[in-house]
Amino acid sequence: MDVVSPELNSLLPDEIMDTEAIIMDDDPPSESPAASGQSQPSDDSPVPMETDVPAVPEIVSLCSDAPPTQLTQAGTTSTPTGSTLCNTTSATQLLLTSSTVSSSSLTLRPATASTLTSTTPKTTSSLSRVSLTSGGLQKLSAPFTLSANHQIILNKVASSPGADTARSQGTTTTTTTPGGQQFMVTTIGKSGQPIVLQLPHTGSKSASVQGLGEAKANPQHFKVVTVSSASQVSTLQAQQLKTVQIAKKTQVSSAGPIKFVFTKAVNNKGLTAQTSVSNVITGRVLSTSSPVTPPRTITLSETLGSSSSSKIAISPLKSPSKLTVVSVASQVPNSPQKSVSLPLNMAHLGHQILLQQSTATSPAKTMKPVQTVTVGGVGAPQFKTIFPLSTPSNVQQIQVPGSRFHYVRLVTATTGSSTGHASSPITNSSMTAKPMVVNTTQVRMSVPIVPAQTMKQVVPKPLTSSGQVLTTQTQQRLIMPATSLPQIQPNLTNLPPGTMLAPGSGNMGYAVLPAQYITQLQQSAYVTLASSSGFSTPTGIQTQARLPLNGLSTSGAAFRPRKPCNCTKSQCLKLYCDCFANGEFCQNCNCTNCFNNLEHETDRAKAIKACLDRNPEAFKPKIGKGKEGESDRRHSKGCNCKRSGCLKNYCECYEAKIMCSSTCKCVGCKNFEESPERKTLMHLADAAEVRVQQQTAAKTKLSSQISDLLTRTTPAITSGGGRMPYTFVTKEVAEVTCECLLEQAEQAELNQQPQATAERMILEEFGRCLMRIISSAGKTDCPSINC
DNA sequence: GAGTTTGAAACT
DNA sequence: CAGTTTCAAACTC
Known part of the structure; x- marks a missing residue:
């Protein structure tokens, strides 16, 4: 997985990336009437866990309409299930389009930017309108299950008959709970995995x-909860929910930011052909996958049957207007990959979310390589591309204060x-979100339980069949572990650019992998930040922007072995440690x-948090990028040298090969x-560098010449029927030669020759033997040596 | 390789 | 915010 370039990040509109406007899905509604639309995440508020689900059951209203079905629920509606509400006054429109065909798309489309924030006073939470379209759009008639987690799950719905069946298997349902919570339920995929759209629960409030x-x-x-046909809505599923929120800044004072939370009840098993759908919108990410899809192409898919490492790059910089997330599809033997794209189009807001779903039935050729989420960019959209190494089983957005x-x-x-036949809901509350490797047959690992140092050994195979960018991840940066500890919520804005998230270990849900690290490892497979050229083009992904890292281009440093640290007291959790400061794991x-x-x-996350508390820009590059290139680069803080004259590597400016500026406080x-x-x-440094380069070049040239010589001579000898002379020195030849030498020695002895003469005779005979051997080379495979 | 110097980071 | 301490890298011998 590679990383989003910060330049692209910077292009993301603030209203999208501003996490202040993003609220965790599990955050309880604000009790304060004065609260504005923006969430006020607190450090004390724990990071929502997968298990954090509303405790109060809510009434659900079903709503179905002709295609494209638009389901709208008034917040005041407390109609029990079955009642259809189609209120067009919704401020937000969520259009879900599901289909088993690869071309199907799921679209989220807010009606207008303004309507996102406008809410009827009487409504509690649901002026949003959700439109669910499943291919040809069907009336909602499928049974659904209302879980205790404020989620409604529609079990598998039979495909609609007719020629349009393939595209109209989805079923949508909208339900409203007494608490004013609204659920949208639909089925996606051929297997009919339902998607549950859950509006914000109001807790115990009515x-x-x-x-x-x-x-x-x-x-x-x-x-949005997608459940495979075999899945059940349960506490277990609640723990496995993948949630994604997209918040829109409240423009006026009406409704708070609308969050689209896509949660997924992970289904198990790739043993069957049924499709498991996981939709993840981590603010900008949607991920779906089929457990039976082979990893031939880059897909937004995940293996539900096996836990695998997932990595998503989230750049802490300004968000790009478009984020593309691609998770490597799991490889399931004998199962052609089939993809169903579910674009979520929020055209009015410039938000576009493309959700791709892989199903078990469609051929791989329909696979769309990437899964994209476009946020905000009305103009020339920028793209973020995320390539999880393996398909995430769960993704949950985490709101970081500030x-x-x-x-x-x-x-x-x-x-x-083991079982893929779960036809009845499972209420296994004991299931935790702790990662675990389920399917060991696949080349996947559960990153959270694998130390960074060992990651290179368990790297999933890169999926490059279609020219995608995924490569093997050999190292990893972890900036911030995914911990539920509320206090460990650093200001992600200041994390190294292109920060990537990776699953954490233990109770840690994720790790943050900065971009530099990714670019350092050119062969890494984590995150690739596509340029604005487009997310679907592998070249665009590969040509990711590289950021200067302390004055050094990451591209240049990509292949440079990182200097190992020697920390002894800081536990490598202080900025003294260069590894830590660079957002890297200590490795070697x-x-x-x-x-x-x-x-x-955990400790690392705390340390990161502490560093960010002290200095919110602690993880930002110290050497800012100049306007016109290196000449304008300057140290963000400046140095404070006293004795070195800023001409030694003690000086950060000098070390970065930049000159001190007015920001420096150096003396002398x-x-x-x-x-x-x-x-x-x-000049001295240049001369030394030239010498090193010359030496290196000389060594390289010599090695090359030797290599060429070997490659040139060996085939000539072998192909020409000849062999190197030494190859004729077989055991027999050696024996004969020795006999010849002994014969000379015996003759010298018989003739009573002096020792010197005897030695000379022996040596001369040895020379003749060698000459015969050499002359025999190329003439015959069995040289004859006669004394 | 050990010891010293240096300045950033951390601490008070 | 300033002064001090800690720390690890850079440097010297």
Whole structure:
């Protein structure tokens, strides 16, 4: 998985990336009427876990309409299930299009930007309108299950007859709970996995209790739960929900930001051909996959039957307008990959979410390589591409206070490994979100339980059949572990650019992998930030922008082995440690008592949090990018050198090969343009570098010449029927030669020759033997040596 | 390789 | 915010 370039991130509209406007799906609605639409995440509020589900059951209203069916629920509606509400006054329109055909798409489309924030005072939470379209659109008639988690699950729905059956298997249902919560249920995929759209639950409050103020204060949540036909809505599923939220800043004072929360009840098993759908919108990510899809192409898919490492890159920089997330489809033997794209189009807001779903029935040729989420970019959209190494079983967005970015908790699903026939709901509350490897047959791993140092050994195979960018991840950066600890919520804005999320270990749900790390490892497979050229083009993904890392181009440093640290006291959890400061794991370092690894994610996360508390820009590159290139690069803080004259590597400016600037507080600085000392040092350094290069070139040339010589001579000898002379020195030849030499020795002895003469005779005979051997080479395979 | 110097980071 | 301490890298011998 590779990373999103910060340049692209910077292009994301603030209203999208501003996490202040993004509320965790599990965050309880604000009680304060004065609360605005923006969420106020607190450090004390725990990061929602998969198990965090509404405790209050809610009434669901079903609504189906002609295609494209638009289901709208008034917040005041407390109609029990079955009642159809089609209120067109919704502020937000969610259009879900599902189909078993690859061309199918799921579209989220807010009606207008303004309507996102406008809410009828009487409504509690649901002025949003949700439209569910399943191919040809069907009336909602499928049975659904209302779970205790405020989620409604429609079990598998039979495909609609007719020629359009293939595209109209989806079924949608909208339900409204007494608490004013709204659920949209649909089936996606041939197997009919239902999708549950859950509006924000109001806790124990009833719809009547919620007033306008609260409706304003609370963002609207939509939870989309996709459940395979064999899946059941249960606590277990709640734990495995993948949630994604997309918040829109409240423009006026009406409704809070609308959040689309897509949760997924992970199904188990890839043993059957049934499709397991996981939709993940981590603010900008939707991921679906089939357990039976082979990883031939880059897909937004996940293996539900096996827990696998998933990595999503979330750049802490300004978000790009478009984010593409691609998760590697799991490889299931003998199962052609079939994809169903479910675009979520939020055209009015410039938000577009493309959700791709892989089903078990469609051929791989229909596979769309990427899964995209477009957010905000009305103009030239930028793309973020995320390539999870393996399909995430669970993804949960994590709101970081003060952060403008979403973090995604990637939790490997604990799926039932043996049975794929779960036809009845499972209420296994004991299931946890802790990652575990279920399917060991696949080349996958559960990253959270694998130390970073060992990751290279368990790297999933890159999926490059279609020219995608996925490569093998050999290393990993972990900036922030996914922990439920509320206090460990750093300001993600200041994490290294292109931060990537990876599953954590233990209770850690994710790890953050900065972009530099990814680019450092050119062969890595985690995240690729596509340029604006387009998300679907592999080249565009490969030509990801590289950021300067402390003055050094990451591209240049990509192949440069990272310098190992030698930390002894800091546990590599302080910025003293370069590895930690660069957002990297310690790997092949000489540090002692190192905590900068996946095994100590909690401590590491705390340390990160502490660093960010001290300095919100602690993880930002110190060397800012200049306007016109390197000449304009400058240290963000400046140095404070006192004795080095800023002409030694003690000086960060000098180390970065930049000159000190007005921001520096150095004393006796000699690191300026006209400094003769600096020029001298530069010349010396250049000369030394030239020498090194020349030596390296000489070595390379020599090696090349030797290699060429070997490759040139060997085939000539072998192909020409001849063999190197030494190859004729077989055992027999050696014996004969020795006999010849002994014969000379005996003759010398018989003739009573002096020892010197005897030795000369022997040596001369040995020379003749060698000459015969050499001359015999190429003439015959069995040279005859006669004394 | 051991010891020293240095300045950023951390701490008070 | 300033002064001090800690720390690990850079440097010297």
